[in-house]
Amino acid sequence: MNMSRLLVSLVALLLLPAAARAEGGCEEWISPALAEGPVTFGFLSADVATGRRACPRTEAGFGVQGGAIIETANLYGAVTGAGLLSGSLAVRPDLEVFATLEALRVQYVQNATLTGTVISLGQLTVGGTWMALTRGPLVVSPSVRLQLPTSFASPRMRTVGGEVGAAVLYRPVNRFEVHGYAGVDTAMSLGAAAALPRVGFLVNVGTEYALCSGFAAVLDANVHFGHRAALDYVAPALGLRFRAGEHFGAELGASMPVLGAExxxxxxxxxxxxxx
Structure with a gap:
């Protein structure tokens, strides 16, 4: 087969609808509007190292998230907030492409003598998930995510990175699931400063239960290694998920590190x- 035919075949594989429908756990969820998978608010930029759901979806989203560092002993404090735009497209029943953009990132920092506020565009991530295995209620979906150097938070430096991982879903009934994710994330700096390459490892395990078709609760445990220290954090996360009508959904989520360097x-x- 020559190169042109090979390229045509690859494009057709990605863009043409698959004949078979998604099966098993991904079709069992009680309400399409309710969010699925891990809580997506994390400690790194955009959605890096927050895990990924196993099931492809087509959706558009808007969110806000924030966090705070308060170190009284060091006379230091920082409050960060971001407005997030996100979207995903189920190209086929077993293949999804997705993106998340920190459309507005605000950080206020104060130490013993100085204060400062930075308002900028944040990081953009793009990626894809492939539902590689379905066996009844079990789904396994590898994914890849790129972090693009779009942030202007540091005027002389840009951050670039990536993440490779796999999501696992076990959904025996339509209102209960156990999910997990394991991934490796990398990042480095481009510009006048040192590159400072970093590698991190995330393990997520969680469960979600829908009390009814309009409300579900999710509880996650997240462990991250290697980005800042040998143990970055052990952080439980809680999410409350709602739906309004057939298409609209909402999620309130929070995570708190209980161990580690975070x-x-x-x-x-x-x-x-x-x-x-």
Whole structure:
């Protein structure tokens, strides 16, 4: 097969609808408008190292999230907030592409003598998830995510990175699931400063239960290694998920590090989605 035919075949594989429908756990969820998978508010930029759901969806979302560092002994404090735009497209029943943009990032910092506020565009991430295995209620979906150097928070430096991982879903009934994610994330700086390459490892395990078709609660445990220290954080996360009608959904979520080098007291946010 020559190169042109190979390229045509690859494009057709990605863009043409698959003949088979998604099966098993991904079709069991009690309400399409309710969010699925791990809580998506994390301690790194945009949605890096927050895990990923296993099931492809087509949706558009808007969210806000924020966190705070308060170190009285060091006379230091920082409050960060971001407005997030996100979206995903189920190209096929087993293939999703997605993106998240920190459309507005605000950080206020104060130490013993100085204060400062930075308002800028934040990081953009793009990626894809492939539902590689379905066996009844079990779904396994590898994913890849790129972090693009779009942030202007530091005028002489840009951050670039990536993440590779896999999501696992076990959904035996339509209102209960156990989910997990394991991934490796990398980041480095571009510009006048040192590159400072970093590698992190995330393990997420969680469960979600829908009390009814309009409300579900999710509880996650997240462990991250290697980005700032040998143990970055052990952080439980809680999410409350709602739906309004057939297409609209909302999620309130928060995560708090209880062990590790992470300096933030907590991070939390609100996300609104429209599922198509």
């Amino acid at each position: 300096r933030a007291l907590a991070i939390g946010g609100l996300k609104l989605t429209y599922r198509m």
